[in-house]
Amino acid sequence: MTASRHSSGTSPEGSRPGASFSASSDSPATTPGGAGAARGLTRRRLALGSVGLLAAVGLSACGADSGDDGGAEASGSAGASSSAKAPGVTVSPTADASMVNPVDPVVVTTDAGTLTDVTVTASSSGEKAEGAIGKDGTEWRSAKPLAFDETYTVDYTARSGDRDTTGQSVFSTVDAAHEADVSMNVKDGQTYGVWQVVEFNFSEPVSAKDAVEKAISVEGAHKDGAFRWYSDQKLRFRPSEPWTPRSTVKVSANILGTDLGNGMIGNGNKTVSFTTGPEQRAYVDNNAKTLVAYVDGKETGTWPVTLGDAEWPSTTGKKVILEQAASYKFNAGSLNLKPGDSHYYPPFDASNVSRLTWSGEFVHQALPSAYPVLGVANVSHGCVGMPPEGASYIYNTFRPGDMVEVVNTNYPQADPDDGLGDWNIPFQHYADENWHGNW
Template sequence: MPLSSCPDPGSSAPPALPAPRRLFALGAVTVLLATGCAQASGTPAGEPTAAASAAARAVPSPSRPATPAPAEVTVAPTDAAVEHNPGEPVVVRADGGELTDVVLVPALGGEPVPGELSADGRTWTSTAVLAFDTPYELHWSAASGAGPTTGTSAFTTVLADHEVDARLNVVDGGVYGTGQVLEFTFSEPVANKEQVEEAVTVDGGGDRAGAFRWYSDTVVRYRPAEKWAPRSEITVSLKLLGLDVGHGMVGNHDLRRSFSTGAEHYARVDNETKTLTAWVDGEVARTFPVTLGNPDWPSTTGQKVIMEQAPQYLFQASSLDLQPGDPHWYDTFWASNVSRLTASGEFVHQALPSAMPVLGVANVSHGCVGMPPEGAKFIHDVFRPGDVVEVVGTGYPQADPDDGYGDWNIPIEHYADEEWKGNW
């Protein structure tokens, strides 16, 4: 059979060839099937066979370059956030690109808030405390291989109703006695008391370890284990700005005061001897006769811190809920050289003329320490707020520690325990 002829489709299998030529012919047939006899196999001319198609599919096609993604920018606080803590920074981050511009401004007008861009250009952080109760707008731009992108967001800071401020009972640059107790008063109730205590720093005054005592959810006091060192400097700081005190309330300012102590002053009033003995720097300076509270109005005992002083102070019986006709009623008068010991009305002051004959002999006051003119003047002029006057021997309990500053009557190991009760 000629090699150029194809077998008749309708005939039976071609006759066998001699072995030496069969091998050659099979190779030739294979070539012919792939080139000139495709129609006989049922595949249209000019189209690849299944094997050729599979081989073509096995050859990888050239890869296409990936499309660059735009920078993904995240902002804290999130868009439309409310009650953002002004003490917490605003942070803008770009992933897959770099920030090219960030502007943070009060929505109602004002200067842009300063900020810092990280060295890699991907993070911007505000560096100034924001205003309370203020809406802000944030505008940013970023760039990546996909080109520039921009965005805006807005948020509002903590409302005025959720602000907390604090007061401290010493003035900056003031001079106080060695028994001065520090009292912080907050405008709103404090739930996170431990965090507030951690925000307080006290330096100087002998650097003596101290403790806190909460008298209510809005009042906390601090005192050292021992009285402040005389003639020393004390600095008190409260990092309140941005502090979450609980119930959604946030501190709106920091507080810092520096004050000093003077000489060491201490006075002891002894009911047994009806005398007041005054010490200055550990030495007895003066002793004066006194009158204390009468049996119906006995003087409380214990250590009491001078709260305030005045050369003249108006005394009225109505402040003790007394009415005209009451056996304890007295006419309104101006007391001289007054030093307050309790909030409820115990003072050291110059006795009335009617009490002068019984000084050192009997008790006729309404709980105050009545003194001769020179004695009241000495305490007023030499002693100062923060100095301690201790009363002993009246047989009456101590004043409540929050009726003035009776904190020195509480042992330091019990000071932080608000449930602990002494002799009051």
């Protein structure tokens, strides 16, 4: 805002220079002529006084015209008086304020005259905040967000006429205990399958969920989409239909300065751009015990598989590949199996691995001992075991974000957050975190 200026009062008019005179102290004469003679004398003295006055005025004017400024200086000094108002200065944030949101601007204003100097200095680094005085000179405003967990000193000077006001004000920003940041499960510049779901993980619980959703933008490769909260710290976004193949998606979480609730403030923005590959999915049917691969709607291969046995059945539903590895160590201990248990197996390195759930379902190359039962019987602990050529094809052709759908195991789906099972939720129910499907 711009503070108004107050006009100053006018200076009192100085007395004009001239010859001074006074009446004669002679009392009326008692001599001949009496009062008449006295009046005559007074008139003569007044006349002489008038001549002296005119002469003085004439000399003063001639002196000024001739360049002699002695009389002018005397006149100026006699009439000079400073009536300018000492400028008042207001600083926002107020002095000694704490937990100031770093995105809130620092504003210094004066109600009279103009600001001549303003600096905002960080105590720990000595760095000066960027900012500028406005065109009318009455306001200074910072140009960029400040640092978190920092103390700032504001020094200012304002001038009105020949009156200066200087001062200092100190405040501090949101401390480290009330900062919150966000991370994503997609990386900048990477290529993902068209079924990729974008996940946001917050370092602190979020209660102002509407504000966070408004701070996030998703551009490109889709017509519409929706958010779903899996916890106060985990938020996901998926389009209503798979992303457009071979396109670019830009995701921005602009939470800097956003109040996340519970006194937590977002401490930084994050933007990620990724591309999508071709539309790729695999269809695993327990009845046929096969995996059929499709690329852009065309079948590209069929292989026999083994799934989870009766005690460790494979979950059903749509599962998105989370990560891949040429070799991955499997350990029965991760399933709480110990030597001597009927399902225990010694640790081994699986080949051509594509993870489907965080709890431990994978597509991978089966152990040689399982080759005879591929396409015939289920002997795994929930994984999709494939022959070497099939597992190699999935590993080398598919990528994270591609789909593997498993059907006919007579077992429920995995929880949607045990991986990226979001595509098992009808889109019309996706935003309703209380909606529950077959899991």
